[in-house]
Amino acid sequence: MIDIEPLRYAWTSAGEDTLALGALQVSAGQTVFLHGPSGCGKSTLLGLLAGVILPQSGRVSLLGQDWAALRPGQRDAFRADHVGVVFQQFNLLPYLSVLDNVVLPCRFSALRRERCQAEGGPQVAAQNWLQRMAMPAELWTRRADALSVGQQQRVAAARALMGQPELILADEPTSALDAALRQDFMNLLLQATRDAGSTLVCVSHDAAQATRFDVQWALPDLQQMEAHT
Amino acid sequence: MSSLAGIARLSAWNRRSTLVWVVISLALATALLWTLERLRHDVRVSFAQSVSGVDLIVGARSSPVQLMLFSVFHIGSAPQVLSMDSVRAVAQHRSVSWVVPLSLGDSHRGYPVLGTTPAYFQHFAYGDKQPLVVQSGAVFSGTLDGLYEAVIGAEVAHQLGYGLGQQITLGHGLHEHDHDHEDHADKPFQVVGILAPTGTPVDRTVHVSLQALEALHLDWAGGAPMPGGHIPADQARKFDLEPVEVTAALVGLKTRAAVFNVQRFVNQYEDEALMGVMPGVALGELWGVLGLGENALLAVSALVALVSLFSLMAVVLAGLNERRRELAVLRAVGAGPRHVLGLLALEGTWVICTGVLLGVLLAQVGMALGAPWLQNSLGIRLQIAAPLPTQWALAVTIVLAGMLASLGPAWRAYRMSLADGLSPRA
Numbered sequence: 001m002i003d004i005e006p007l008r009y010a011w012t013s014a015g016e017d018t019l020a021l022g023a024l025q026v027s028a029g030q031t032v033f034l035h036g037p038s039g040c041g042k043s044t045l046l047g048l049l050a051g052v053i054l055p056q057s058g059r060v061s062l063l064g065q066d067w068a069a070l071r072p073g074q075r076d077a078f079r080a081d082h083v084g085v086v087f088q089q090f091n092l093l094p095y096l097s098v099l100d101n102v103v104l105p106c107r108f109s110a111l112r113r114e115r116c117q118a119e120g121g122p123q124v125a126a127q128n129w130l131q132r133m134a135m136p137a138e139l140w141t142r143r144a145d146a147l148s149v150g151q152q153q154r155v156a157a158a159r160a161l162m163g164q165p166e167l168i169l170a171d172e173p174t175s176a177l178d179a180a181l182r183q184d185f186m187n188l189l190l191q192a193t194r195d196a197g198s199t200l201v202c203v204s205h206d207a208a209q210a211t212r213f214d215v216q217w218a219l220p221d222l223q224q225m226e227a228h229t
Numbered sequence: 230m231s232s233l234a235g236i237a238r239l240s241a242w243n244r245r246s247t248l249v250w251v252v253i254s255l256a257l258a259t260a261l262l263w264t265l266e267r268l269r270h271d272v273r274v275s276f277a278q279s280v281s282g283v284d285l286i287v288g289a290r291s292s293p294v295q296l297m298l299f300s301v302f303h304i305g306s307a308p309q310v311l312s313m314d315s316v317r318a319v320a321q322h323r324s325v326s327w328v329v330p331l332s333l334g335d336s337h338r339g340y341p342v343l344g345t346t347p348a349y350f351q352h353f354a355y356g357d358k359q360p361l362v363v364q365s366g367a368v369f370s371g372t373l374d375g376l377y378e379a380v381i382g383a384e385v386a387h388q389l390g391y392g393l394g395q396q397i398t399l400g401h402g403l404h405e406h407d408h409d410h411e412d413h414a415d416k417p418f419q420v421v422g423i424l425a426p427t428g429t430p431v432d433r434t435v436h437v438s439l440q441a442l443e444a445l446h447l448d449w450a451g452g453a454p455m456p457g458g459h460i461p462a463d464q465a466r467k468f469d470l471e472p473v474e475v476t477a478a479l480v481g482l483k484t485r486a487a488v489f490n491v492q493r494f495v496n497q498y499e500d501e502a503l504m505g506v507m508p509g510v511a512l513g514e515l516w517g518v519l520g521l522g523e524n525a526l527l528a529v530s531a532l533v534a535l536v537s538l539f540s541l542m543a544v545v546l547a548g549l550n551e552r553r554r555e556l557a558v559l560r561a562v563g564a565g566p567r568h569v570l571g572l573l574a575l576e577g578t579w580v581i582c583t584g585v586l587l588g589v590l591l592a593q594v595g596m597a598l599g600a601p602w603l604q605n606s607l608g609i610r611l612q613i614a615a616p617l618p619t620q621w622a623l624a625v626t627i628v629l630a631g632m633l634a635s636l637g638p639a640w641r642a643y644r645m646s647l648a649d650g651l652s653p654r655a
Binding site for chain 2: 094104
C-alpha cells in the first residue's frame, strides 16, 4: 500500500530540518499511529505520503505508484482519487452545507464519484458516511460553520471517506476536541475506516489512543533507524 | 453536487460585505464613463447640428472660430462690425440666394439678444435642415408698428415663465444684469412669438428686429447713454432706423457648388476687410478646440476606471490570506491549482460583470432622472435613447480589463496553493 524507500527531505536548501527515514511499508487496511514531539516532521511525513512534497532522495510510493514519477497535475488527480485528508480543524467550507461539504471530493474525482454509485450516488453515500460518523440528520442541511468543532471534525472524516479512498491521512484530528470527545471521535474514525477498507495514517499527541492502532510509529525512532543503516 | 461555479458563487456571497464595495466602486466608475460617453456624443451632435442650411457666415476679418462662436452660439465678445453696404454687395453676388444680417450685443436677463430680419426665421435651420418653428404667436413684423416686438426661444420662455404679450426690457452688453435696472428699460418690448425647442442656442435667444436695436441705441454713444439726450420709445420711430453696421451676416447660395467662389469674393472684397466662413469647417475647428477638454474628461474617467480595477485587485489580493484556509480545504478534497485559478478568475469576472451591469443601470436611470435638470441648468440635452455602440464598447473594455486584472490575484492564489501543499502554514 505505502512503500517508503530510504529517503531524505529538507525544507530548506541548506539542509536544516531534515527528515531522514529508512524503508517503511504499510499494507492495505492497516491503521498507523504516528506520534512524536512537535516539529519533528510529522506533518512533513504526511505531505510526503500525500505526494504534496517530494523527497530530495529516496522514494515514496502509494499503491505501487511513485509520486515523483507523476507530473504535478497527475499527482493532484492521483491524490484526489486515492487520498482522503482530515486536518486538525477548519476542514470545511463554511459557506456550504454539511452535505455539500461531504460531497465535494466527488466533484474533483471521477473515480470516487463512480464508487459512490454503488451506494446510490454521491448524495446517498454522503448520507451514509455522515450516519456512520454519528451525525444527526437534522444537521446535514445546516451551513458547516453552524456546527461545533467536534461535529465539524466528524463531517471532515465523513468527507475523507467518500468514495473509499485507499489512504486516509489525519493530521491531529482530535487536538481541537475536548478529552471527552476524543475517544468518541477516534472510535468512529477507526470503525469507519475499517468499513471503507482504507488505510489510515493518523498523527496524534494523544498517546492514550496509540494501542488501538495496528502500527505505532514514533518519528524520532524512525529517524534513528536511518542513522543505523 | 456543487460545481466549481457554484462554489465560487457561494464563496463570493460569503464575502459579500467586502466584495460589495468593490462592486460599488466598479459600478460608479462604469456609470461615470457610460454617462460621459453619452454626454460627449450628444454634445457633439447638438453642436454639429447647431446651424444648417447656411452656406457662409460673413463678418469682419477676425478669427473664423470667434465669428462662429459669436454669430451661432452668441458667446464671446463682439468682433469688429461690418457695414451694411458690404452686406448688400454680397447679397448682389449672382450666386447668392439670400442674406440675413445679424446684430448682437444686448441681452435680456443673461440671454443674448439677436437683432435680425424676419427672413432669419425663414432661412435659418438646424439639425438636418430643420427650419425654426413658431410654437405660439408669430415672428416679429419688421415694420415700424411692430418695432418693439420680440420672438423668444423655447428655453427663455420656459425658464423665465414668459408667455405671449409679456413685456420685457433689454440690457446693454451680454452680461447678466441687475434685473431692476435694465439699461434699455425706457423702451420695453412685447413677446409676440415663442419658438419651438431646437436644442440649439436659438432656444436661449431673444430675437428682435435690427431696427429695434437701432432705436434702442439712438440716444447712446460709445457704449453709454448720452447725457441729456433721451429719446422716448415713440419718438424713436421718427428717426432713420436702418442699420449702418451689423456684426455678421448669414448667406445662403443658389447652388452649394458656388461656395468657394463666393467665399473668395468675400475674402477679397476691396472696400472692407471681410471674411467668409463655412459653418461646417468652423464648427470642425471649434470642436477641435473643445475636443481637448473632452479628451481630458475622458482620460480622467479612464483613470477612475483604472483605479477601481486596481482596488478590485487589491481587495482580492488582501482577501487571499484569509482565504488560505479555504483554498487548502479545496486542495485537500482534490481541487488542483487550476481549479483554484479558475475559482478566483470566475469570482473576479462575476464581480466585474455585476459592477459594470449595475453601473450601466445606474447611469441609465441617473440620466433619465437627471436629463431635465441638465437641460434646465446647463442647457445640455441628453438623449434618452438606446446605448451607443461606443458605450457598449466601453463597458466591454472595462469587463475585459477587469478579467485581466483578476488574473493577478488568481495567479498568486495558484502559486500559494502550490507552495502550501495540504497544510497552509499561515
